[in-house]
Amino acid sequence: MTIIRGLDGWLKVRTSSSGYENVRFVSSWNASLQTAQVDQGPFLNDEGKIYTFTTSKRITGSFDVTLPINRTDVHTALINAANSGIEVGLRLISKGGYTWTVPSGILTNYNVTNSAGDAVTMSFDFTDNGGFTVENSTTTSSNTEYPA
């Protein structure tokens, strides 16, 4: 067994009816699962026990991008999607590990930083809109592999 190298991961987005496209110059992504629970009980003649079950789940996260000179169509599409509120598909991929697919994501927030001594960077926050899936990723190195 060996470990998964973080830098072998990547991020893909789908901003139109076409397929998922690779986002270049991504330095990191993260995703966080939030769930909500409801407690039930106590019940008569049950020794005062409380029962808990999960009622909902949601995934949120963010990713950081350094902007290249002359832009790319994918970066432009991300900014437009965030500004207009349209849904985007997101795939967070760790090569040889897992792929989180958010087929209908909402970009809830972005920050852009332009500093004279550094590159121009953006960070985007997202949340799922109607669910997500987790699948095994393949170990081949390609920008077009599935999850494609």
Place this chain on the structure above:
Amino acid sequence: MHDPVLYANVWKIIGRSLSGILPTYSGRVYYQAAPLNTTFPILVYQPVVNQAYANLMLNDSYWDGAVVFRSVATSFADAQELLGTVAMYLDGTVRTITISGLNPYTIQYTIRETPSFPVERLTDGYIYTAAITTEAVIFPTDY
């Protein structure tokens, strides 16, 4: 695209990116050191030790390092004037470098510092160095 070959060819890419400067120094642009008994002026480019990084981008490659350009001439005024041409050529301009057998790479320089070098004495006079330190960024142009 993650491209480890980039890191093995950084100085080849940097050298090729300087082709537009060659006429300024009559072709005398050298990596690290000039040949013995060279004619002046010359331009020498060299790395700054421990100031180069393979930047961590997901599934991508991105080299970021400091490169010193030393303009050496028989007068300080000439060294500076020629270095001005170099600075204008380098600063901010984005170039695509195509080398046979390699993927195309994009390179961009940003001027960061102006280091000083001592005057050197030769058997037949003195030579003067004007220098700039640049930050060079190289990444695969496309894939």
